[in-house]
Amino acid sequence: MERKLATRLTVSEFNFIHDLRSLSDPNHALNFEDDAATLPAADVICTDTLVETVHFLGTEPPQALAHKVLAVNVSDVVSMNARATHALLNLSLPKACDSAWRAGFIEGLERACAGFGLRLLGGDTTRSPGPLVLTATVTGVLEGRTLWQRSGARLGDKVCVGGRIGRGALGLRDMLNGRADTAMAEHFQCPRPRLDLLGSEGVGGCADVSDGLIADLAHICRASGVCAVLDLDAVPFAEPSEDWAQQVTGGDDYQLVFTLRPDMPVPPGCAVVGEVVEEGVEPHANQPVILKGPRAAVEAAQTKTGFVHF
Incomplete structure (x- = not known):
């Protein structure tokens, strides 16, 4: 009221x-x-x-x-x-x-x-x-649900995202350009957490996408001691024709990125964007996310993996 x-x-x-x-x-x-x-x-x-x-x-x-x-x-x-x-x-x-x-x-x-x-x-x-x-x-x-942690990813898991990636970065761009009334700007100002994904079965490692898709997937990989392939061609970008590197590194999406056991169905509205391909990796591996996709997009994304304060 x-x-x-x-x-x-x-x-x-x-x-x-x-x-x-x-x-x-x-x-x-x-x-x-x-x-x-x-x-x-x-x-x-x-x-x-x-x-x-x-x-x-x-x-x-x-x-x-x-x-x-x-x-x-x-x-x-x-x-x-x-x-x-x-x-x-x-x-x-x-x-x-x-x-x-x-x-x-x-x-x-x-x-x-x-x-x-x-x-x-x-x-x-x-x-x-x-x-x-x-x-x-x-x-x-938790109400009886299994606790999800970043450390739960395993070899062979699918890498999934809960929705479109890049709305936060593009929304900030719009705000900086004086366009606060766009759908992207609305998302930047009022993100919508994925409450509908609570209780999804077969989730391994999970994080919300706040620092950027690459950075937050890397957090999962380091916590789990694994490496993962991220296929940029499979990512559901907010604007497929816009700068992919900015969209996977800009952050403020507040979607979920998670790994899913290989035999489990993908939750509705989610997309498979990669796979966990190696385990037993040092937790502080420099870059545990292997990018796949157009060469220019991969090279651009590798130069800025996500938001950091320090």
Whole structure:
């Protein structure tokens, strides 16, 4: 249910917190009146921070930022085969985040929490003299499902992706070019975690595609001690006619990349893009992903394998 919040949201930090109570878990958040919450049952937990000009441009509407800070964490939880249940939020807000901005942010939180099935446990708010910084911590439950880990890939597994690759990179390109209303820009601002893939059978190693398809497949390979072939001709690119290298290295797709036992059917909407071809590989192998495809695309992709902070 949407509510008009701007008229009643004041500059007070405590009024802002009060306006979040409708999103809280009444059994554990304790109305946000105590210094801590009680801990609900959980099998997995993750945290991600979004920093202005690093993870987002700063021109996005607050509704989109509220969605994204939860979505990127929910995607991590889904990559472990768990259903996200609870979240904590830490917000460092510069002066530009006025009462209207905060009202929009809460509106976005309401929609995202409803869509992801999340309840808030608490968090922290502070004034930032620098950029806008948003952090969420999300917990999840397995509910009897098998835990997926990056270390589960085995020789002979198929390499699969959960959907189109490259929308994040192309969306960022559109945003930088002042085109915030394209479908790609919408995906960059409001990614959709693959909740529909929960419980898929036969999954070996799994990760969400946040750093880039090549980089995140490499994470699986290193954790599993394997090498994999990635066939660029088989990748379902968001724009097949655009720069393939940018699309497989740009990140921000929040699809799943996973290995699948060779005798298991491919989940609906997913595509086979390669195979695990070698095991017993050193975990720190320089590049455990072998690229196959047009020479120019392979050479371009090899020069930039994905996003890194340092």
